[in-house]
Amino acid sequence: MKTLVAGLGALGGRLAAAFLLRGLPLRGFQRPGATLENLRNRGLRYRDGEGTLRTFALEVREDPEALGADPADLVLLTVKATQTRGAAESIARFLKEDGLVLSLQNGLGNGEVLGEILGPRRVALGTCTYGAHRDAEGTVLWGGEGQIRFGPLREGRDLREVEGTLQAAGLDARVAPDLPRTLWEKVLLNATVNPVSALLGCPNETLLAHPASLRLMRNLLREGLAAARAEGIPLEEEPLWERILSVLRATASNRTSMLQDREAGKRTETDALGGALLERGQRHGLDLPATEALHLLLSALDGRQERKD
Helix, strand or coil: CCEEEECCCHHHHHHHHHHHHCCCCCEEECCCCHHHHHHHHHCEEEECCCCCEEEECCEEECCHHHHHCCCEEEEEECCCHHHHHHHHHHHCCCEEEEEEEEECCCCCCHHHHHHHHHCHHHEEEEEECCEEEECCCCCEEEEECCCEEEEECCCCCCCHHHHHHHHHCCCCEEECCCHHHHHHHHHHHHHHHHHHHHHHCCCHHHHHHCHHHHHHHHHHHHHHHHHHHHCCCCCCHHHHHHHHHHHHHHCCCCCCHHHHHHHCCCCCCHHHCHHHHHHHHHHCCCCCHHHHHHHHHHHHHHHHHHHHC
């Protein structure tokens, strides 16, 4: 499959490195800015879990029309939820008619936007728990092992070739038998961990070290579970809490994407996480006080940053 990564930040860079380490063909799509300039001038630099630094040449384009001359079979979408609509409009110009975009983004609502623009049959949704972050020079740093689970937005699309393509890159990737449950589990993981890490300004291992942060995350999880159950997703607290702790241990040195956004002075994805949970909670008359408090704090910080910009 002609594969392309759209959004070459920390996660997109990590996935691209997996393909390039195996010698598999891959292209990139990146909007103009510092990331694009770094990739063009210095290549994709990736430091693995052993500390080995590798540099890869990667064809990266900013013009969707140029990519449209040789359209992609598969697009791995890793841009922020705030950028989904713009990315989908670009992807529509370089995705084959029978191609597929696999969203590995955070939050709720990305599938609806992608389906509206690209058509639901050309959209798949997934979760990705691989840890990655970038240093001040733009080098992508390994942040822990993970897995990818995904499925079609509309039932009936065979994704075995996509599964094989990701596995050929050495990724732990499988089609999920119950996609809604899988997506909600990832949303709750992110909504539990990311806001706390972003507001405390600490890596994952620090969240595990303090009873107060653990208690706060547990409260966020319980509220998120209430929203999920009200939406018809019957998740259990203890297995999901243990999974969250396991992910934090496996990605101990990682800095969550929301923390990276805060450190870079960028808008966070709180609307797609805490905000989306609050919207769904309100539909069902639920009170989610911890979720609301952290969402308001992050929204205020986002607003302050926008005024600075």
